[in-house]
Amino acid sequence: MDINFELYKVFYYAAKFESFSEAAQKLFITQSAVSQSIKNLEEKLGGQLFFRKSRKVKLTWEGELLFKHVEQAYNFIKSAENKFYEMKNLDTGEIRIGVSDTICKYFLIPHLEKFNVEHPKIKIQVINRTSSQILELLKNGLIDFGIATLPVKDKNILVKEFITVEDIFVACHKYSALKDRKVTLRELTKYPLLMLEKNSTTRHNIDHFLEQKGVTFTPEIELEDIDLLVEFAKIGLGVACVLKQSAFNEIEKGQLFEVEMAEKLPPRKLGICTMKNVPLSRAAAAFIECLQRTGHSLQS
Structure with missing residues (x-):
């Protein structure tokens, strides 16, 4: 059965405020639109959801049961939405980086420290491997990006030059x-x-x-x-x-x-490697932006 989420949204507000008129105000629609939506939902489910009174409405037993589930689903959606905004604003999230021990020690640590201070709620995972192993981890989805010695000849991997080392x-x-x-x-x-x-x-x-x-x-x-x-x-x-x-x-x-x-x-060139056509998390993208912005200073 197809789920009409708009009908359940109207039902949620009507049940929460026990009023079609208040639901209409919160949803910026007319009261008659609320009434019609509830009627459509009742017809779809094959049962009555509200007892209609003068100004207030009261849930039937079936309506109470439905509301408990809809309220839980609504809260899950709101929680997911909040997490989405947190990730967008770098208040939460995770970065998985593949890099060799040496490059991490001599070039990456200052940037890891700075990023951690600025975004303490972002979890950073560093996996130390050789360049060839890093590319395998990347292709298997086990890291968000890697820093590897160039050239990289895999057409499925996008490479942005990072720094030149000697x-x-x-x-x-x-x-x-x-x-x-x-x-x-x-x-x-x-x-x-x-x-x-x-x-x-x-x-x-x-x-x-x-x-x-x-x-x-x-x-x-x-x-x-x-x-x-x-x-x-x-x-x-x-x-x-x-x-x-x-x-x-x-x-x-x-x-x-x-x-x-x-x-x-x-001179040996190092590149930041990501998978083509695989979107990065906001946190990973922000860290890469930081590296590219200051890449020249890492070589001094």
């Missing part, structure tokens, strides 16, 4: 022979190298660059975590290829130095 080689005093001079990629192959695992997008981009230069690196150690690469470099296990920001403090303290390369690694 990968560098760092070493401790054990490899001081590499300090204060230009070092070629081929010379670097003679040293123990510490790099990200081969399956990562970042490593794939580096290997592609090396291939174009006719150079092959065979790392001594491969890890998933850039911060661990920095730590291993500090204790002299080799020359590490890391995100520049991840080694900034160690370089400042003199624990590591940047190996100045004759052929620098190409």
